[in-house]
Amino acid sequence: MPRWEHLDYGVRVSQRARYPRLVVSPCRGLEVVVPRGFPPQHIPQLLERKRAWLRRVMAERAALASPLVPGVPEVLELRAIAQRWRVVPSDTVTDRVAARRDDGFLLVMPSSCVTVSQQREFLRRWLLGRANAFLIPWLQRLGAGAGLTWGQVRIRWQKTLWGSCSARKTISLNGKLLFLPAEIVRYVLIHELCHTVHLNHSAHFWQLVAAHEPDYLRCDRLLREALHWVPPLFLGD
Numbered sequence: 001m002p003r004w005e006h007l008d009y010g011v012r013v014s015q016r017a018r019y020p021r022l023v024v025s026p027c028r029g030l031e032v033v034v035p036r037g038f039p040p041q042h043i044p045q046l047l048e049r050k051r052a053w054l055r056r057v058m059a060e061r062a063a064l065a066s067p068l069v070p071g072v073p074e075v076l077e078l079r080a081i082a083q084r085w086r087v088v089p090s091d092t093v094t095d096r097v098a099a100r101r102d103d104g105f106l107l108v109m110p111s112s113c114v115t116v117s118q119q120r121e122f123l124r125r126w127l128l129g130r131a132n133a134f135l136i137p138w139l140q141r142l143g144a145g146a147g148l149t150w151g152q153v154r155i156r157w158q159k160t161l162w163g164s165c166s167a168r169k170t171i172s173l174n175g176k177l178l179f180l181p182a183e184i185v186r187y188v189l190i191h192e193l194c195h196t197v198h199l200n201h202s203a204h205f206w207q208l209v210a211a212h213e214p215d216y217l218r219c220d221r222l223l224r225e226a227l228h229w230v231p232p233l234f235l236g237d
Ligand SMILES: [Zn+2]
Pocket: 191, 195, 200, 201
């Protein structure tokens, strides 16, 4: 999304427009509507000319800003990867997905613009992206270090199953693992990797687990009560 002096804006080409114009709306933020063929490099000048007007209109919008959708946590504590994200409603989020800022703020649409299920879906997609980016390389590092081979790795979003391993050595991991402490997640990864050798919970399996995680009994016990780490918004499917 283009940006002019801290202000994100969208550009829409209108077949009917003859002149460019600025539109500010509560959920879409600032939009520059331009006629076909309008050179985008002229947009900053256009905004510059409307500076006073923009400042006033954006301040009015900020004053009307509505809060987070009820039930959406203000903080997403991703213990597995030592990240903490503050979830803030923002009227500059114009597409309907959660936008991310690199300083630990996750911008989402305010309650006036989305329903709780839409909001949950946006956050779920964002979390799955994080899980893909962090859990898969983690599993690969652990597996390579332990000298174990696996097939594919998939991140899924499951109600209670934390991980699984198929006969073809495909390992599935629950994206909600992000909310669990790192030591428990590490145990889940080890557990599933060991299933690539023993596809059961035999004594041989547990011996192999113990070789890579001596504290596996405690981790396994903590895992059974691990749902309390997951924010209630994400407890369902
Ligand atoms: Zn198992």
